[in-house]
Amino acid sequence: MKFKMTKEEKNWVLYDVGNSAFVLMVSTIMPIYFNYLSQKAGLSSIDYLAYWGYTASIVTVIVAILGPILGTVADTKGFKKPIFTITLLIGTIGCLLLGFTTYWLVFLIIFLIAKVGFSASLIFYDSMLTDVTTPQRVDHVSSQGYAWGYIGSCVPFVLCLILVLGSSSIGIKVETAMTLSFIIIAAWWFIMTIPLLKTYKQKYYVERKPQAIKNSFKRLKDTIINVRKQKKIFLFLLAFFFYIDGVYTIIDMATAYGTALGFESTGLLLALLLTQVVAFPFAILFGRLSSRYDTAKLVTVCICAYLGIAIFAIFITQQWQFWVLAVLVGMFQGGIQSLSRSYFTKIIPSQKSGEYFGLMDVCGKGASFIGTTVVSLLSQWTGKLNLSLGAISLFFVLGIVIFRMAESKKYE
Template identity: 60%
Template structure:
């Protein structure tokens, strides 16, 4: 059986995984170390700055946990998915770029929270785009390729950033400048690789038009939770998924 080739739109959808994964790899590796040095230079003890980093990550997760279900409901509305995806993505991109500024540690930490929320919010709409991008029988294939290429592709800006940071003295630049270049590089990577999806994506599936989409989103969310309460296995799965992904 011949394997069906990916369509252009499927490739563009996969490309966003490559785009945003660069940010999350940076957050998992370089960003905490840089924040620790910022806080230490400001006279913050190791115990305190490690705690502050944990608090910031928890705040970002909590914000997404609170707004995520509402955004997910809004993603089903006509003509809302792409605009809110774009806004969320730009919050993440601009936040990532803003991390390059030489700011105090508390400002850096605040920007990180904003960027992380933008990143996570964009994924809510990105995931819901899959049904518009490909056929139901190809969703597993396209989704798994996005997951794989996201890991592979994110290594490109990461390796470049790591080279700049570790080789800052050879390049004749300070560590602050090297980190700034790395953040800006990853923000540019994220934005540029998102453009094909923004240009070609069109929402196909949506719920009937509502007069008050935001208010109705809360109503739909309420009824969904009531239904989930009667489906214990679904509730336990969602609870386990939340702690596994964000824990």
């Protein structure tokens, strides 16, 4: 059956196209550029990987604290779009400013602020899904968001790649090429968000009352208490905490990992570009499969695949193996993210989507604090980079076990 999106759904998808350019930049060019800045300052490759991981961990802690609070406030009538806009501006302006610093520590601080803005914006963006589509279409729309985000982000990324890799050929410094790249990414991200800002309307909400913010904290407290009683939601969030930890750690650390292993930068960037290209059709494929197969079973398949990917990462010693890793990640990345989002949408109350997605973000972005910290600490303590990344396979094992518990019939 042919699937045609509405205007509201298309505009929602466009934000994925916009912010995914920043995600791709963070996971590819930015770690390599930070390595360049850190080497100029005399940092070792081990310390470079560790500081990058620690920064990612700090971001996740901040978002884990703010996420449920912001999500709960945003559920109040008329609040969601304004707060989303603020987080968007923090992210895009931070991205822009990254192009105007060359000292590694200042770069990390600005990156931290930009990443917090980006991560916070996703809480509101994900919760908007209940407003722009229907439960029957949510799997498809969620998958389309990730799919077009993957392929659409390649447009500005290729421009940035040409600037950075060809900087010497066109007669500009690497720093100048990076400045232009950050400007391109920030502009792309903001422009792609404009249609959503114009058409989005909050359909599901909690009525505004006196002392709205104070009441939001009370609702958050009640939601946390209720989630513990809602076993299906609670177990899913616990499973999500573990398996998405592994996914985000691989996304956050892949380029830094390859760089620390001494792989050639151009090859790393092209391999991760391939990930985006591969992810596009597979994200759409998983969306279509969701109409034929149970969403929970498809999520389980994706978690198992990522377990295999994490184990494979232990044995990577050559660059061609990194290319294989990039293809495998591309095949399942869109599926596990989009189907987890749509699965959660189906089991939560629509009028409290912000609150629940705030909690989901704690379990998602907040969980990756553990993964990136584990990789950073193990790499410094043991000096064995392969072992440090392979250790996250344990999170996928726990994720599979707990997710299947959530799907037990007694929690239907």
